[in-house]
Amino acid sequence: MKIDLISILPEFFDSLDLSLIGRAQQDGLLEIRRHNLRDFTSDKHRSVDSPPAGGGAGMVMKPEPWALALEYVLAQPGENSVNQSATERPVLIIPTPSGELFTQQAAQELSEQTHLVFAPARFEGIDERFTDWASDLCEVRRLSIGDYVLNGGESAVVVMVEAITRLIPGVIGNEASLEEESHSDGLLEYPVYTKPAHWRGQQIPDVLLSGNHARIEAWRRSQAEERTQRIRPDLWERPQSC
Ligand code: 6GU
Numbered sequence: 079m080k081i082d083l084i085s086i087l088p089e090f091f092d093s094l095d096l097s098l099i100g101r102a103q104q105d106g107l108l109e110i111r112r113h114n115l116r117d118f119t120s121d122k123h124r125s126v127d128s129p130p131a132g133g134g135a136g137m138v139m140k141p142e143p144w145a146l147a148l149e150y151v152l153a154q155p156g157e158n159s160v161n162q163s164a165t166e167r168p169v170l171i172i173p174t175p176s177g178e179l180f181t182q183q184a185a186q187e188l189s190e191q192t193h194l195v196f197a198p199a200r201f202e203g204i205d206e207r208f209t210d211w212a213s214d215l216c217e218v219r220r221l222s223i224g225d226y227v228l229n230g231g232e233s234a235v236v237v238m239v240e241a242i243t244r245l246i247p248g249v250i251g252n253e254a255s256l257e258e259e260s261h262s263d264g265l266l267e268y269p270v271y272t273k274p275a276h277w278r279g280q281q282i283p284d285v286l287l288s289g290n291h292a293r294i295e296a297w298r299r300s301q302a303e304e305r306t307q308r309i310r311p312d313l314w315e316r317p318q319s320c
């Protein structure tokens with residue numbers, strides 16, 4: 079998978095070179111490229127924002143630097159082993175608190191794509207005409223990571239890239255763990271324990287020491303269901319995927 083990140087703060091994404099995502103890049107499973115939006119300006123001050131049409135507080139990002147940056151990343155060929163199908167449209171992700179909710183299902187869908195471009199805005203957002211213009215070149219998705227407001231979309235990009243790329247085969251070492259974690263089956267994950275069996279006056283539930291795998295599985299399922307009903311009744315009421 080090829081991922082382009084366009085921002086006025088490209089250093090924000092340095093954490094993506096660490097740990098499993100860093101390794102996946104070294105292994106050629108993933109190619110993450112960062113671009114400074116200001117490189118696509120032509121004025122002396124490299125300005126990317128301007129006051130909102132119609133007045134009001136804050137500043138709005140001008141569409142032209144974004145359009146030039148998007149044209150640039152779409153014209154770049156992928157490197158060696160990171161292949162891209164010519165038929166598949168790239169997906170442009172615009173992080174915004176006014177977008178649709180980024181869920182595990184969205185992460186799964188996006189993990190099956192070959193080329194993602196992220197356009198995180200600062201200030202009050204990007205001129206809406208950029209989105210309309212870009213939809214001729216890409217599939218555009220406006221996504222929010224939750225019902226709260228961040229100073230800019232960069233931290234949301236780090237969250238989304240991590241959630242998406244860990245679903246690419248080979249990125250995390252232990253693929254089986256993907257099936258058991260929270261949200262993969264529409265439920266929150268069951269509680270987990272490790273040795274020692276007695277710790278500061280608390281014990282591991284007996285069933286986990288029984289060696290009876292069917293009983294252990296049934297116990298975990300009922301714990302996951304109980305936890306989901308108690309902590310996230312909204313998830314419980316939604317139809318479950320498995
Ligand atoms: Cl994607 N961006 C910003 N700025 N705030 C957010 C968000 C995104 N998702 C939730 N809040």
